[in-house]
Amino acid sequence: QVWRRILDDPDHYLLIGELDRRSVACCTLVIVPNLTRGGRSYALIENVVTHTDFRGRGIGKAMMLHAQALAWQRGCYKVMLLTGRKDEPTLRFYESAGFLAGVKTGFIAYPPES
Numbered sequence: 308q309v310w311r312r313i314l315d316d317p318d319h320y321l322l323i324g325e326l327d328r329r330s331v332a333c334c335t336l337v338i339v340p341n342l343t344r345g346g347r348s349y350a351l352i353e354n355v356v357t358h359t360d361f362r363g364r365g366i367g368k369a370m371m372l373h374a375q376a377l378a379w380q381r382g383c384y385k386v387m388l389l390t391g392r393k394d395e396p397t398l399r400f401y402e403s404a405g406f407l408a409g410v411k412t413g414f415i416a417y418p419p420e421s
Contacts, residue, residue, distance in 0.1 A: 334356070
């Protein structure tokens with residue numbers, strides 16, 4: 308059911324990075340309709356993963372740049388992502404893909420335990 312919802316949603320992209328016909332990276336891009344900024348949407352990137360054996364080859368960065376290009380084509384005024392990672396290589400990876408750290412402050416709420 309979840310897979311069908313993703314496939315049926317024109318604002319939801321699941322990007323797959325391939326090498327030699329093998330899926331080695333992925334990320335999710337979601338376009339969010341917006342009432343501010345002249346009605347221009349914004350985009351969110353989540354679930355950025357590259358298999359450890361394939362890191363450092365530019366696959367993840369190419370995928371991130373492609374995700375941004377899709378957002379710009381869709382008229383988004385910004386693309387945001389959050390990461391729970393604190394290690395410098397990961398943070399440098401996002402910066403190398405054009406993301407700026409420290410521009411906004413992120414907060415996350417989780418549902419209360421039942």
